[in-house]
Amino acid sequence: MDKIKIIGGKPLFGKVYISGAKNTALPIICASLLTEEPVTVKNIPFLSDIKSLNNLLLQIGSQIEEKTEELNGHLTRTITYHTPQATSLVAPYDYVRKMRASYYVLGPLLARYGHVELSLPGGCAIGARPMDIHLSSLEQMGANIEIKNGYVVADIKGRLQGAHISFHSASVGATCNILMAAALAEGTTVIENAAKEPEIADLIDILNKMGAHIEGANTSTLTINGVEKLHGITHTIINDRIEAGSYAVAAAITKGRLELINANAEYLQTPLSILRKMGVKIEMTDSGFIVDAQNCTLQGHDVYTDYYPGFPTDLQAQFMALMCVSEGAAMITESIWENRFMHVPELMRMGANINVHGHASAIVRGVKKLSGAPVMSTDLRASFALILAGLAAEGETVVNRVYHLDRGYETLEEKFKAVGADIERIKESD
Ligand code: UD1
Numbered sequence: 033m034d035k036i037k038i039i040g041g042k043p044l045f046g047k048v049y050i051s052g053a054k055n056t057a058l059p060i061i062c063a064s065l066l067t068e069e070p071v072t073v074k075n076i077p078f079l080s081d082i083k084s085l086n087n088l089l090l091q092i093g094s095q096i097e098e099k100t101e102e103l104n105g106h107l108t109r110t111i112t113y114h115t116p117q118a119t120s121l122v123a124p125y126d127y128v129r130k131m132r133a134s135y136y137v138l139g140p141l142l143a144r145y146g147h148v149e150l151s152l153p154g155g156c157a158i159g160a161r162p163m164d165i166h167l168s169s170l171e172q173m174g175a176n177i178e179i180k181n182g183y184v185v186a187d188i189k190g191r192l193q194g195a196h197i198s199f200h201s202a203s204v205g206a207t208c209n210i211l212m213a214a215a216l217a218e219g220t221t222v223i224e225n226a227a228k229e230p231e232i233a234d235l236i237d238i239l240n241k242m243g244a245h246i247e248g249a250n251t252s253t254l255t256i257n258g259v260e261k262l263h264g265i266t267h268t269i270i271n272d273r274i275e276a277g278s279y280a281v282a283a284a285i286t287k288g289r290l291e292l293i294n295a296n297a298e299y300l301q302t303p304l305s306i307l308r309k310m311g312v313k314i315e316m317t318d319s320g321f322i323v324d325a326q327n328c329t330l331q332g333h334d335v336y337t338d339y340y341p342g343f344p345t346d347l348q349a350q351f352m353a354l355m356c357v358s359e360g361a362a363m364i365t366e367s368i369w370e371n372r373f374m375h376v377p378e379l380m381r382m383g384a385n386i387n388v389h390g391h392a393s394a395i396v397r398g399v400k401k402l403s404g405a406p407v408m409s410t411d412l413r414a415s416f417a418l419i420l421a422g423l424a425a426e427g428e429t430v431v432n433r434v435y436h437l438d439r440g441y442e443t444l445e446e447k448f449k450a451v452g453a454d455i456e457r458i459k460e461s462d
Contacts, residue, residue, distance in 0.1 A: 036431045036445065038422035039454040040404055043288035043326070046451035048279045049106040050295045050320065051077040051442040053272040055133075056231040059208040060238050060269055061085055062136035064113035065092065066144055066216060067242060069264030072112045075103055076269065077442040080435070084131035086111075091127065092137065093119030103268070104294050104319065114264075118145060125151040125182065131439075132156060135205065138166060139213035142175060142186050150184045157411045159369040165206035169197045173210075173217055194219030194258055202227045202252065202339045208235055215244040217258035226254045229340040230270060230299045238267040273299035274346045275441060276320075278416050280304070281350045282448070283323035284312045284330065285357060285424045290451060295320035302343045306333050306351070310358060330354070332362035332398050339368070349375045349417035355396040356384040357424050365393045375414035378407040382421050382429070404429040412440045419444070423453055430458075 052075035061082070064071035076082060076098075086096055094115040101110050121141050128134040128151040141148040153161065167177050167184065172195040175188045194217050199206060207227040212235075214221035226232070228250055236249040242265050245257035276295035283290035284307055297304060297316060304314050304321075310331050313324040332355050337345040345368040355362040356379055366372045373394055376386050382405050385397040404427035409415035415436040422429030431437075434457070437444055448455045 033432065034434050034460055035458040036419065036434050036437070037456050037458055038404070038419065038429045038431070040423050040425035040427065040429060042423070042452055042454055043286045044282055044290055044423070044448070044451040044453055045288050047291045047293055048447050048451060049293050050271045050276045050279070052108060052269045053231060053234070054079055054081055054440050055204070055274070056234045056269045057082060058085055058133040059136045059212070059231070059235050060267065061089065061113060062140050063212055063235065063238055063242070064094070065089070065115050065118070065137060065140035066212060067262040067264055068116045070112050070114040071242070071264050072110060072266040074101070074108065074110045074266065074268040075271070076109045076111050077272065078109060079438065079440060079442055081131050081133065081439045084127065085134060088123060088127040088134050088137065089113060089115070091120055091124070092141070093117065121145055121147050122149045123151055127151075128153050132161065133205070135163065135166065136208060136212070138184070138186065139170070139209035139211070142170065142188060143192055143213045143216035146188045146190070148186050152179065152182055152184055157374060158372045165199050165201065165203050166209045169199075169206060169210045170213060172197050173213060173221065191258070192217040194221040194256070196222045198224040199226065204229050204231065207232050207254070211235060211239065211246065211254065211256060214256035214258060215239050215246065215262060216260070217256070219258055221256045221258065223254040223256075224252070226252050227339065228252055230273060234270045238265070241265045241267060271296060274344060274413070276300060277303045277344070277347045278350050278441070279447070280307060280323045281354050281420055282423060284310070284325040285354050285420050287325045287328060288451070289322065289324040289326055291317065291322045292320045297321045301341060303347050303351070306335065306343070309333050330358035332358040332360040332396065334363045336365045337367050345369055345372065346413050348372060349414045350420055352386070352394070352396060353379060353417040353420040356386070356399060356421065357402060358398045360398055362396045363393060364396060367392065374410040375417045378410070378414075378418055379421055381405045381407060382425055384421070401426055403427055406430045406432065409433040409436045412436045416441060
């Protein structure tokens with residue numbers, strides 16, 4: 033497995049181009065299964081999660097054509113997905129195991145073909161990750177659902193039926209799945225307590241362009257008037273707010289100054305307000321924003337993860353790394369996932385002072401310096417937090433198991449090298 037070696041202590045200066053949003057690309061790629069016409073998606077990031085999902089669509093029978101294009105100053109991918117007729121309605125274990133978001137094929141395949149078999153994804157490092165909301169909502173829409181041999185087997189005679197559904201948690205995944213299913217259902221579906229993340233608004237945008245009738249984007253009540261058919265379109269996906277937030281922390285933790293191009297500050301209001309309170313300057317530009325922490329004494333600040341527009345759980349680990357080298361104490365509370373402090377022991381190996389209380393909160397007391405060490409990635413965002421700690425630490429840090437990073441951070445070493453980081457990938461064969 034590849035490793036990443038970092039020699040820390042260098043402030044980062046320059047420009048970072050923020051890529052298309054992984055968590056928007058994944059459901060939008062699956063939305064292409066709702067129509068027999070081609071759907072072209074622009075600004076798709078080069079990530080292993082996208083590759084895994086493309087492989088699943090190929091096995092379902094989609095035709096995929098991709099090209100590289102320049103968009104707003106950097107190279108991006110445009111991919112056309114065309115599924116005139118699915119040749120398989122099965123999402124096998126080997127695909128879903130590699131990439132949980134494969135479950136986004138559930139809603140579209142069931143709505144268009146009346147049958148789907150999806151391997152249950154199971155838990156993952158950050159928690160149990162149940163699917164009860166996805167499944168009970170589809171049942172409320174008339175689907176017959178059984179669990180057989182580790183697979184969800186869902187059937188519907190005729191079309192799914194509109195229903196009034198209330199989610200017990202504002203699940204991003206369930207909101208996407210049910211939006212896609214309801215787009216082709218008969219009658220009106222109302223989702224109460226829907227997720228409001230920007231990724232959902234982008235999915236609604238593409239579905240409406242494909243001919244769906246969905247109202248309520250950016251609110252917690254979504255109304256979907258089902259239609260019989262959707263058609264092909266071209267859509268450019270939004271940029272990745274979590275990647276932007278992660279590089280914002282890179283500027284802060286190295287006391288540097290980074291201009292984040294194609295970053296949308298509107299999607300990051302809570303994390304950016306915390307950075308400001310910590311003493312970091314944030315300046316808006318025409319194409320994004322600048323994060324400036326030169327000569328700044330970072331002050332620790334509490335973080336409480338919550339549903340959007342609250343603080344994103346996917347930036348919790350990165351902000352914890354920042355608190356490790358800030359003055360004073362900071363309480364970090366994780367309210368979304370039950371097991372999302374696995375980076376703590378690794379940060380402590382680098383000299384961080386962290387006390388975890390139960391599963392949900394941790395007190396970080398800032399230290400003057402972290403020191404480089406070999407550390408182990410446990411999940412995607414925790415891995416980036418270790419890279420950040422390595423950039424701020426004295427000496428050499430080697431982050432092991434970096435395949436997690438390749439799932440969600442496009443050309444990470446190139447982006448860091450371009451702004452002055454001493455970072456290199458050690459290939460498995462080296
Ligand atoms: C998505 C993101 C992930 C992020 C998470 C929360 C993708 C591909 N992944 O994951 O990076 O951390 O949102 O912002 O977009 N829940 C249930 N039952 C369900 C579904 C969810 O109880 O059927 C609970 C979960 O246990 C969790 C909460 O709802 O506590 C949020 O989960 P959800 O929003 O569904 O996360 P994902 O969509 O899997």
